[in-house]
Amino acid sequence: MNNKLKYIIGTSILFGILIYLQTIAPRNTNWIPTYSGNDKVPFGTYVLRNSLEDLFPKSIIKISGSSFFENKNDTNRCNLLIITNHFKPDSLDLDILFRKAASGSNILIAGEGISTALTDSLKITIKRNYANVLDSTTVLQTGNQTEWNKDYHFNKLIQSSWIELPESSEAITLGKGNEHINYIQVPYGKGSFFVHTQPLVFTNYHVLYNNHHYLEEVLGQLPRHITHLVWDEYYKPFHKKSQSPLKIILSIKALRAAYWTFVIGLALYILTNIRRRQRAIPILPPKTNLSRDFVQTIGLLYFNQKNHKDLVKKIFAAFSENVNSNYFIRIDFSPTCYKKLALKSGVNEKIVSRIFTRYKILADKEQVYESELIQFNKLVEIFYSQSSKSIQTEI
Structure with a gap:
């Protein structure tokens, strides 16, 4: 047996003896209070x-x-x-x-x-x-x-x-x-x-x-x-x-407040969005009033031809049609008619009376000047703007 083998055997025996002595040696008593029902130490339960x-x-x-x-x-x-x-x-x-x-x-x-x-x-x-x-x-x-x-x-x-x-x-x-x-x-x-x-x-x-x-x-x-x-x-x-994550959150005051704020906000979001959302309504441009454009074109045609008296008659004819269809009044050029039209239309009685008076004057003249036509047209436009039932309602 060579010396190396003897050294290994001796060392192994020595370690075996040390391990045996360690196992049979009395252990130090653990006096740490654990209070655990699983511990048999002096201060366990x-x-x-x-x-x-x-x-x-x-x-x-x-x-x-x-x-x-x-x-x-x-x-x-x-x-x-x-x-x-x-x-x-x-x-x-x-x-x-x-x-x-x-x-x-x-x-x-x-x-x-x-x-x-x-x-x-x-x-x-x-x-x-x-x-x-x-x-x-x-x-x-x-x-x-x-x-x-x-x-x-x-x-x-x-x-x-x-x-x-x-x-x-x-x-x-x-x-x-x-x-x-x-x-x-x-x-x-x-x-x-x-x-x-x-x-x-x-x-x-x-x-x-x-x-x-x-x-x-x-x-x-x-x-x-x-x-x-x-x-x-x-x-x-x-x-x-x-500890569960939820318990940690609920045990801290700031996190608990944030948590409940989130829950309440989520509930409100769900309640307010539970119905199907309506598509955005597109904005459409207003339809062009072709009738008004036509009237304006015809009016400019008469105006350019300098036939002012005939244009006065057509303006008054349109005015009379408006009165008949909206206020159901037959025009007879009497003060009673003026008063009734003023009451129904809400226009000042003086404006109504001036329209009829001015038309009678222009109708009797052989020639109507441009300034007179413009003045008469302004009176009619005032009536339309003040009237509660103007025919110039845009579609």
Whole structure:
């Protein structure tokens, strides 16, 4: 056996020994609070989650790995257990949570920190003290303001948070730790919120190595007549939350306003354009009045021939035809006729009288001058312009 082979074998044996020693060596305990029902570490909640059937024997247990918004269609009344370090749902989840409580569900929230939106709605204040250490001992009790049960001494429990209640609060005190309130019930609609500020009480270490009767007394406050119990796995510290794009948009005020503006605008566009659009109507030039052109041509012909008297007669004949067809008046050159025509046509009676008077004068003359023809024609044109039933209506 050559030296190279001996070196390889020796190295392999050495690595095998190191791997074996690593596997049999005691592992360091992970004291990080995960509060997950899947974790068997000291500060996981594996033991409690698997004991729910014994604690709530008549309840249907459901493990929820999604947000309240995603489960908004679940309308069953239930006892909901939320155990985490800091419970800070967004506005959409919080709205669903309030609806569930109002409809008769009971929500137990165990957390050192709770969102301000929730505490303000419940009219409570969470106080925190960061000076406590993990090895300190905490004295816990259940009961009410007038009568307290026996003391439970918990080691490795941080008393870092407690509850302060204003005088106007409707909260019912259910427990205290180191003489500070740490467990309350706040009625809300047909249900209630239960708030506990020491979530470590619910973890594996304290269930197994401290007095588990305290935990039974805490959970014993939940109504037993409700047959559904939901264990939350979504709001844990290390849970990877996957949010839908719509929820992200609705959770941000500016994006929510833009989204609803778009939806309303789209709806209005659809409603206003639901009917078939009519084609644009083309603009057509007005039709030429050939009759008027013909009359103008004939009139110019007579005018150029200097036959002014004959043209006066034709102008008056057209005027008489207009009066007969539009006002049904037979012309007899009397003041009564003038007055009747003025009333029906809306033309000043003086204009009407001047037309007839001027025509009689021109008709008796042997020769009519151009200026007289133009003056007479202007009088007739004034009548047509003032008349409410002029025959010069364009088609």
